[in-house]
Amino acid sequence: MFTGIIEEIGTMKGIKRQGQALVLTVGASRILEDVHLGDSIAVNGVCLTVISFDAASVSMDVMPETYRKTSLRLLQPGSRVNLERAMAAGGRYGGHMVQGHVDTTGTIRNREREENAVVYTIEPEKPEVLRYIIPQGSVAIDGISLTVVDTADRTFTVSIIPHTLQETILADKYAGDTVNLECDILGKYIERLLRYPAAAASSHKQSGLTEQFLAENGFL
Template identity: 80%
Template sequence: MFTGIIEEIGVLRGVQREGQALVLTISATRILEDVHLGDSIAVNGVCLTVIRFDASSVSMDVMPQTYRSTNLKQLQPGSRVNLERAMAAGGRYGGHMVQGHVDTPGRILSRNREENAVVYVIRPEREDVLRYIIPQGSVAIDGISLTVVDTTEESFAVSIIPHTLQETILADKAAGDTVNLEADILGKYIDRLLRAPAPSAATKKTGGLTEAFLAENGFL
């Protein structure tokens, strides 16, 4: 679990490619302070697992499903990436609950300055994701916890303060670029529960949740 508060910007040192499987090696400093094999680190909002590290870099696998579902496939040596370690127990939730499970890439339609802020308008590749994105709600963009300021039938907007631009790779992004999008997990669970079919006969007999009911409705 992450919070969407980026800890540092790393630089991609190398990419090993084998079809749709990748190994990313990223130069970093802060996230290496207490790194261990098997740790989870969010790279541009994608939860990846540490497979090796040294004093100045960390390497992580990208499997084909992640390759297809995110913009990590577009990275090249020298690319800057947002990095965040998994949240420690007892830490502060400065952002919101972020899983690092990207719902869809999105494309930036426009980037415009509004006094001290920069407003990005983004269209998700999967239109159904928009049902989870609401004004004043939370969304993770390349792993950054942000507040939605407006929505339409095909896009949404976020307003970025100068500090966020300085501390993340959003400063590098312009109209036409892609970003990873993760909608608020609470909205997704509520939507799934509301859309679940009526309880089965097995559930009615017991008067509560059963393993069969959970499996039938996609929770197991």
């Protein structure tokens, strides 16, 4: 589990490719302070597992499923990446609940300055994920916990403060660039719970959690 608060920007030191499988070696410093084999580290919002490390870098596997569904396939030696270690028990929860499980990639359609902020307009590759993205809700973009400003038929917007631009790779992103998107987990689970009884009624006993039940008990 992550918070979407980026700890540092790393640099790709090496990429080993074998078909759609990758081994990424990332140069870093802060995230190496207490690293162990098997640790989870989010790279541009993708949860990866540490397979080796030294004093200046860490290596992680990327399996074909992750290659196909995220922007990690676009990385090159020298690329800058957002890095975050898994949340420590008792740590401050400054962002929101981020799993590091990317729902889809998105394309930046517009970037414009608004006084001290920069506003990005993003179009998800899978438009159906927009049902989980709501104004003033949370979304993770390349692993960064951000607040949604507004939504449209095929796009949504976020407004970035100067600190976030300085501390993440969003400063490198312009119209046409690809980013990883992870929607708020709460909306996905609620939808699943509401839809599951009807879809599974033929083979499973119907759950008591229905829209009618929620309405009758004051939740809707």
